[in-house]
Amino acid sequence: MSVKRDENWEPQILAFCCNWCTYTGADLAGLNRMKYPENVRVVRVPCSSRVNPQFILRAFQKGCDGVLVCGCHPGDCHYATGNYFTRRRFMLMQRLLEYNGIDPKRFQARWISGSEAAKFRDTVTRVSQEIKELGPNKKFQEEWYSEGGAGNE
């Protein structure tokens, strides 16, 4: 893990993007050569409803400073209703995390359609900026007690 106290500290941001809308929107941003910070990494999922809230916890555990879940706009879901479940799950998850001390800015969900390349760029740029201001996330981070690492195997 990198030392996170230096001047040039860059946050680590994970974005779960649904294949049909946001991932396509992110591709379109590339096609249009839009620019956004390098610190955003996309994990492709078929639908935002695929994202298990436990994945978010895992990301914080492993040292992510911010997590984004992005999907189609409600009503536009490729699978008809998936994002309505996403909406319920993550409204609760965001509040539960806040209740446990995680700033809501560190875990956000957004609807970004396949045509909204600019919204994708703006969203990740803004989230990146917000998290930069918050600084590195230490909460919920795994501590490495033994050589064997987290012992998940």
Next chain:
Amino acid sequence: MSSIIEELQSTVKKLLEDGTVGYVIGWGATRFPDRTTPVFITRPEDAHKLVWNHYCVNGTAKYALDDRYPEKKIGIIIRGCDSRAVNRMIQDNQLKRENLYLIGIPCDGKENPVCEGCQHKNPLVYDVLIGTPVEEKINPDRFKEVAEFEKLSQDEKYEYWAKQYDKCIHCYACRNVCPACNCKECYADQYRVGWQGKQNNRNSNQVYGLTRAFHVGDRCIECGECERVCPMGLPIMRQTKKMLKDINDLFGDYECGLNDSRPHVLGEFDLQDRDEFM
């Protein structure tokens, strides 16, 4: 009180004698006057061992999960909270109503702080009712504790919970006693998919605590068993109650385990749900 015990014992005796039930789950005396223990009465002549007093604190319903396919009906002596547990486990397809014989007993609160906020002292579902219903009261402070806690700063909240989870010994007692924790195999016990670490340290305990809250929070019947059994005294219900509070705020009035509770608050949606993710 004594007449209720007699009624209880004679009812159980009769049920065992006529073969309605295979056994009855209830409370029995211990050598301490202020303690009772869950008992399984299998013979009619043992019915007198049942007690009913201020110290009958253990939940009785979850034991039925250890015998999901009984040959005869399981008799369970249930208070209001136990009846909600039964309802919830039936909604989760874990118990079948026809396998249960429910001996309801109105409860005026036990030696358990959670009873003070109880809104359902009378069993909501039963086959036979012992004694007479007691007066119910609405608890206006149902989420007061949560609301107070919400006011703390993020760092204060984190510090509070971190200290709590430092105390946690990762014993899973809260899981084992919870009627909403009814998976066949808990995610935390799996090692093929590394959901989370199993060691007893702050982070593993935090992740376990939060995951547990999310897994059961939408189905928490507020019986408080998790807190009662926690050997380290963690305020576990404060997490699940937060979930319940948010569900109430966001998706409408919600209480679990009632006869007409919505069974899947996270497995349904409303097109008009609030949208914060635009």
Next chain:
Amino acid sequence: MSRIGVFVCHCGTNIAGTVDVARVAEAMKAEPGVVFATDYKYMCSEPGQQMVKDMIKEHKLDRIVICSCTPRMHENTFRKMLKDTDVNPYMLEIANIREQCSWVHTDKEKATEKAIALARMAVAKVGRDFPLFTSTIPIHKKALVIGGGIAGIQAALDIADAGYQVTLLEREPSIGGRMVMLDKTFPTLDCSACISTPKMVEVSAHPNIELRTSCELEDVSGYVGNFEVTIRQKARYVNHDICTGCGLCETKCPTKVISEFNQGMSERRAIYKSFAQAVPAKPVIDPDHCRKLQEGKCGVCQAVCPLKAINFEDKDTTFTDTYGAIIVSTGYQLIQWQDLYPEYGGGRFKDVISGLQFERLVNASGPTEGHILRPSDQTEPKDVVIVKCVGSRDPKKGKSYCSRACCMYAAKHAHQILEKIPDSNVYVFYMDVRTPGKGYEEFYDRTRKDGANYIRGRVAKIYKEGGRLICRGEDSLLGRQVTVEADLVILETAMVPADGIGEVVHKLGIAMDADGWVQEAHPKLRPVETQTAGVYLAGTCQGPKDIPDTVAQASAAAAKVCGLFSKSEMETSPMTSKVDQSKCCGCGHCEVCCPYKAITLVEIDDREGPKKIRRTVASVNSGLCQGCGCCAAACRTGAIDLLGFTNDQILREVDALCQ
């Protein structure tokens, strides 16, 4: 141990211009499981693909990671490539280092670092890939069309003409739907019955069409290619195998009932054909009004029937058949305006009629034999008011949408009145006139030239004074109140989905919009499909439309069905959900959130200690599952998982990202 090969594409300078591709490949060599890593100019090119194939042989690779453009571009290309190798096509992951890295970043150092992280995530994921196999499902080449209006008729005929078997289901005793009730069709004014009844006859005579009237959908299970459909045949009390449709029974039946077909403006008998050209041309008994069935007395029809076709003991029966595809064409009905618009009399005034009632009035085979006569006193009206948008474009009382056909048929009604009644005056109250269609605007122009008075505004109140109806409204162009005295008022009411559509939708596992119309899979690109594979839409069940659009959509749906039937089997994506039944506790949380009804709870044999038990677990129908993974996130125990995007794989990706 896995043997992973990583191939980093330059994409000319598209990637290599911003990302140090050689460094990415070099970095990957250090990742666990990677036995080979290289970079190449164009991975998707023929030599690029050949290199992958060669390296698979040389290094005995069993998993491939390609760092290139978006998987949306070439994932299938590389999967196809792997079909010729020993590597399973699903043991492949693509790291998107072009659209989501080199094209959006400029700093070469940082972009390279990101590309390495993305590649590492793909390596972590591919390490947890396992072989997946596409399966094929047979296609049962028989289609079910639900609803025998013009949409269903057209779809059934098209499919049948292509040589496939069709069952056409209609809940009424006759097919024909709404179109056959109409008099003339705009803008050409050809006779509606003259163009629809031949099609009805064609349906009944077509060797490939099985016509099922008085039938309703009872239950649907299965999936595309293999729907098991149970259909309820309602009791008709007339044996149609024997009946010749001579009509003697109808003339002798003593019970008179309001005619639905003539919109309540005439009577039929309790044993009846809906209308003269009904198909099938055989009567049924209306059990709610038949004296024999209600009171046990009468039975005249049975006595007079020369063929003894009447059977009062008839019962509802059900039958089950297998269909490869289903077309929903359940149509529309008109909004119940009486409850919504008390200011228009709420149905108390006999001479305030709906557009469909007017169609029957003006129809030569209707209750007045085509003479426009007031229902109250059978006199010819001189002043007629037509009110448009009754229930349409009125979110407060009715529906917010536009019913699309009303502007045109209002013009048609105005034209017909002016044509049939000399010296008549027609006033049309309108909000806007919408005429998007071939020849539509011309027709509207012609109507105005015929003398129809168009008044822009809504009618606020209709009341009776003397024998006449007083319509008070606003002329919003002149900005003043207007009062028109009329003999007859025609309300052009909104279309709403047919009664019972909710049940059909529920049984088929498809979706409805907020107004109850059936939801298409995509409003632009998949307008006749639903989100359930193998279920298609035709006509007004999807939303208000006129006859040309309905017929076009019906033919489009039929073409989709024929396309499906042109293959004998269908390949299904293996990236579906899968249940580990040993872990599943059968709580059903996955079942409720599945949009495709692909998950059902089933009972399996199991043991608990020495005891044999029947245990409930979830089961996924991979023919129905579309692979969204909503169930996998709902499952607390992780018993249900999405192949290709398993919990394990996503967790590995997250871990790799933060290394």
